[in-house]
Amino acid sequence: MRAVTWHGRRDVRTETVDDPVIVKDQDVLVRVTSTAICGSDLHLYELLTPFMTSGDILGHEGMGVVEEVGSAVSSVRPGDRVVVPFNVACGHCDMCHAGLQSQCEVTQVSAFGTGAALLGYSKLYGSLAGAQAEFVRVPRAEYGLMKVGTDLPDERYLFLSDILPTAWQAVRYAGATAGSSVAVLGLGPVGQLTARVAVHLGARVYGVDPVAERRAMATRHGVTTFPGAEDARGPMRFDTGGRGPDAVIDAVGMEAHGSPVASAMQRAVEMLPTQAQERAMTSAGVDRTAALRAAVDLVSRGGTVSLAGVYAGMASPMPLMEMFDKQLTVRMGQCNVRRWTQDLMPLVEDPSDPLGLTDLVTHRLSLTRASEAYRVFQGKEEGCVKVVLDPSA
Incomplete structure (x- = not known):
């Protein structure tokens, strides 16, 4: 089959590789009809290279049609149309019962002390082949796979695999309600959906992003936008009686612009031998925290900072004095995809498309053409917000 494989920093290729096969009785093979590039894929493309192996198949946003099922799978059968969640969870352990499927006790990657295994996301998360391919093997599919209808196009369902539940969780963690105020930092794919979810729930929503096309897209969906945090601070405080928004959602993460020292340290790590890079990343790695610091600065006293962007630094500095003084609540974590399926499916299938899912893919x-x-996606070229790859084309 054809698949998108990793070969080094900024080096991905579409190659012919072996077809996946059923390995365990809860496996399912899915013929992929649509697969997307996620913002967190760019971390593998640029920064998390010490944890990658040449030939790794990328991608964790996918959907398609069931081709073959393991002997213990009864929830789906060949021919069913399904969405593939990016995290692999058993559905039965205490963490899964608590709605923390990203911390599944059965699929945790103990070798690195990380949470549940993820599709296509390095040895840190289980070294599973990803969904940017013609076929993907889905472990723990009896619980994980989401069977969907056949009447709507892929783009209405595809984002249930990751970015839509990630956005929903970020807004829920932020405590957004009708009449509250929410700022979203970063208007990439997750930021776009985060802002739309908050608008849907009745919040007053601000968005911050330096890219004009991304601001324009968010504006179409009821978001007041600004090119930078400095531009946003005064107007947001004016609108909120001098306090700042009730919640700020960081949808940027560890590669934020405006962090020159951390950026230089990351480049220095890239010059080390591979094993030394891995040791440095797991013990002294730092993130570019400009977005996080902006969130802490902008949010109201007593407010909430919700982190949807991925962070991976073990030694990233935090403005703890300011956070403590402002009495902030901070919530974060990998998305628990299956926790939110029942909340989101009615919105996805609503004929009015309340979250504007048909206005995301650019x-x-x-x-x-994956390379x-x-x-284009990393460079924010050509007005790029979201890329979907078609394995059949």
Whole structure:
């Protein structure tokens, strides 16, 4: 089959690899009809290279049609149309019962002390082959796979795999309600959906992003936008009686612009031998925390900072004095995809498309053009907000 494989920093290729096969009785093989590039894929493309192996198959946002099922799978059968969650969870352990599927006790990657295994996301999370391919093997599929209808296009369902529940969780963690105020830092794919979810719930929503096309997209969905945090501070405080928004959601994460020292340290790590890079990342790695610091600065006293962007630094500095003084609540974590399925499916299937899911994808390319797609997405070129790859083209 054809698949998108990793070969080094900013080096991804579409290659012919072996087809996946059923390995365990709860496995399912899915023929992928649509697969997306996620913002967190760019961390593998640029920063988390010490944990990658040449030839790793990328991608954790996918959907398609069931081809083959393991002997213990009865929830789906060949021919069913399904969405593939990015995290692999058993559905039965205490963490899964608590709605923390990203911390599943059965699939945790003990070798690195990390949470539940993830599709296509390095040895830190289980070294599973990803969904940017013609076929993908889905472990623990009896619980994980989401069977969906056949009448709506893929783009209405695809984002249930990751970015839509990630956005929903971020807004829920932020405590957004009708009449509250929420700022979203970063208007990439997760930020766009985060802002729309908050608007849908009745909040007054501000968005911050330096890219004009991303601001324009958010504005279409009822978001007041600004190019930078400095531009936003005065107007947001004026609108909120001098306090600042009730919640700020950081949808940027560890590669934020405006963090020159951390950026230089990350480049220095890249120059080390591979094993030394891994040791440095797991003991002294730092993130670019400009977005996090902006969130702490902008949010109201007594407010909430919700982190949807991925952070991975073990030694990243935090403005703890300010956080303590402002008495902030901070919530974060990998999305618990299956926790939110029942909340989101009615919105996804609503004929009115209340979250504007048909207005997110800016680039649709063949799987064979993955290298170009990664470059354009990372560079924010051509007004790129969200890329979907078609394995059949």
